[in-house]
Amino acid sequence: MMTMYSSLAMMLLTYLTIQSNATETSTYTTKYDGIDLDEILNNERLLTGYVNCLMDNGPCTADGKELKKNIPDAIENDCKKCTDRQRDGSDRVMHYLIDHRPDDWVKLEEKYNSDGSYKMKYLLSKKTEDSKETNVTKSDEETKNSSKE
Template sequence: MKSIIALCALVAVVVARPEETYNPNYDSFNAKELVGNIRLLKNYGKCFLDRGPCTPEGSDFKKTIPEALKTSCAKCTPKQRELIRTVVEGFKQKLPEIWADLVKAHDPEGKYKESFDAFLNSK
């Protein structure tokens, strides 16, 4: 009986645990400003591709990209989802060659394309 109570308590703790998300420090990052500045957007793209230096924010974003892609941003807060959609659309529209290079670097076999596209299109 004691083991059943202990098991129920453990299940309750696991179920009640808040879902793990990425660090919300950059939830106020101005993605629209980034996308509106082609030079800055290009520099972030170079950072993400290891072709140029990174800002502290760029370094942090770069660490998150592979997992966010593989999980369709499962650990993202709603604000982070919005920011990612804005930046990805910026790359696709304004710097498609860098977007293509990012896709090749992080999903060369296209394993995550369908699920990531579904994430991008779900608003």
């Protein structure tokens, strides 16, 4: 009788472990992955609508509701449940906001990433990219100058 319970307990433990791992590796819905980010980023009214949705200052579209629901988890877990497309898209939107709509970014950051870690990572990577571009440009100029000599 004890072995039956032990076997049952072992099967239950195995099942729960598998379910736990499956849940950890699942991704957010891809239902809205086809949204045209350029259209949103290039349209002040649309972008303001999304910002207002995220800040609880206006209505949300279906995709806005999904974003609002997932944003805390995505930020806390470094977008582990994001697909590559979602990760690239979210980075693109956040970079755009930091660079072009800093007032909106400050409000969103205060609500969703109050420690400022995302912006710091972005600015650090941007600085590294700028340094690489500067070095490539200098290298190109040096090559041109040495070929003239």
